[in-house]
Amino acid sequence: MPLHCRILDDYQNVSLSLADWQSLAPQVECRALTEHIADENALAETLKDADIVVIMRERTPFTAALFARLPNLKLLITSGMRNASVDLVAAKKHGVTVCGTGSGQAAPVELTWALILGLARHLVTENNALRHNGPWQSTLGVGLSGKQLGLLGLGKIGQKVAHIAQAFGMEVCAWSHNLTAEHAAAHGVKFCTSKEALLQTSDVVSIHLVLGERTRGLLGAKELAQMKPSALLINTSRAAIVDQPALLSALQNSQLAGAGLDVFDAEPLPADHPFRTQPNVLATPHLGYVADSNYQVYFTEAVENIRSFLAGKPLRVLD
Secondary structure (H helix, E strand, C coil), X not given: CCEEEEECCCCCCCHHHCCCHHHHCCCEEEEECCCCCCCHHHHHHHCCCCCEEEECCCCCCECHHHHHCCCCCCEEEECCCCCCCECHHHHHHCCCEEECCCCCCHHHHHHHHHHHHHHHCCHHHHHHHHHCCCCCCCCCCCCCXXXXXXXXXXXXXXXXXXXXXXXXXXXXXXECCXXXXXXXXXXXXXXXXXXXXXXXXXXXXXXXXXXXXXXXXCECHHHHHCCCCCCEEEECCCHHHECHHHHHHHHHCCCCCEEEECCCCCCCCXXXXXXXXXXXXXXXXXXXXXXXXXXXXXXXXXHHHHHHHHCCCCCCECC
């Protein structure tokens, strides 16, 4: 009997074509699931015979309760080397090895700039008007040259975002709890001594922080009120870094000119969620890492992880 491998949340139905899963046959039988399963009972039933599960980032949480309902599970693989939605303590308790994969920074950097440019030049509004014979020019775009980009976080992704901003002729400043003036200067970025100073002076604010105790709810109603009414807020990191009701209120009351959002408290975003229809929101369905280059790494390394696990030498183990 072959081992059963299930690949979850393969929305585009591409996982099996992006790596050599056949190299695992006949020892492993692989099947991809393209529909998200939010209900834990349904998920446990679907995976009851699975020996190996491959998950995409944090689309499907693996909680202690779920691990307890999957007695056959031996190996869980997540894309990326960090996944806050996997209970690693519970995995160890139930004898499940958890492995990760590599992940590139280029794709989220590119999406960040797609959102900035799309908002600044009203691309969706103008494209829809052109497609439906609407007015020929109805918006006034915002030029970025000479404006200030404020980065909350200057890690690997933030650094790349900063370099592109500099190519556009923008001034760049950055702040985070651990950022130093020396690190900012090394990337040609102005060091902001406080979060408040960054928010008050920036024309575009982009978030590039890891979600944790210090960053959860980092931007609430008070912080959003400190931003310029003409400012744009971009979040391709984690939704919980920004108080979501406060953000919606700020957008509805024109405290902000717009927001580019790729992450949400509930994913997939409910059909009736106001972010779907708020006119000054440009939203994408968590596409930051969804690019061919990343997916090839994810699934190629997932196959390697399975092969190595079966050989008794697991790779990229998450502790």
